[in-house]
Amino acid sequence: MNEVVTIGMAELSCSSESALLRTSGLGSCVGVIIYQEGSTHAAMAHIMLPSVTISSNREHKIGKFADVAIPELVRQLRAKGAASYRLKAKIAGGAQMFASAGNEMMRVGERNVIAVKEQLNELKIPLIAEDTGGKNGRTISFDPTTHELTIRTVHLGTKVI
Structure with missing residues (x-):
């Protein structure tokens, strides 16, 4: 059995x-996996918010903001030792967990997904697969040996991308 981080x-x-890299509790948060094709180099972040500029507290965990x-x-x-030009990404999460009633600030999941994609684009990292949006939380596990992302979505089951 593989070790789990x-x-x-x-x-x-x-x-x-x-x-294996695993995170749970992805509601409006986004799990970002960046990996190098053809190797076991992989990393994951559990992102809560789009930008550090919206925080008045400059002391924060580095994984908090896209x-x-x-x-x-x-x-x-x-x-x-990973090569930047060979990096790829997969993402999951960004659910709409609360009724927004037109309130932009409540659309955190959507804003997180947009921010993640903007960062990946800026860094020229192709987004290979995603499972984002909806109204249900997720738990994800990434296997760096197969590059498979397993997504367990509350009330919807499990899928692999």
């Missing part, structure tokens, strides 16, 4: 060889 809310981590977490994932992967 659990990534908590607002955290990020790189895999150690064949360790605009700082994603560049940090890339930095850590490169430090472990």
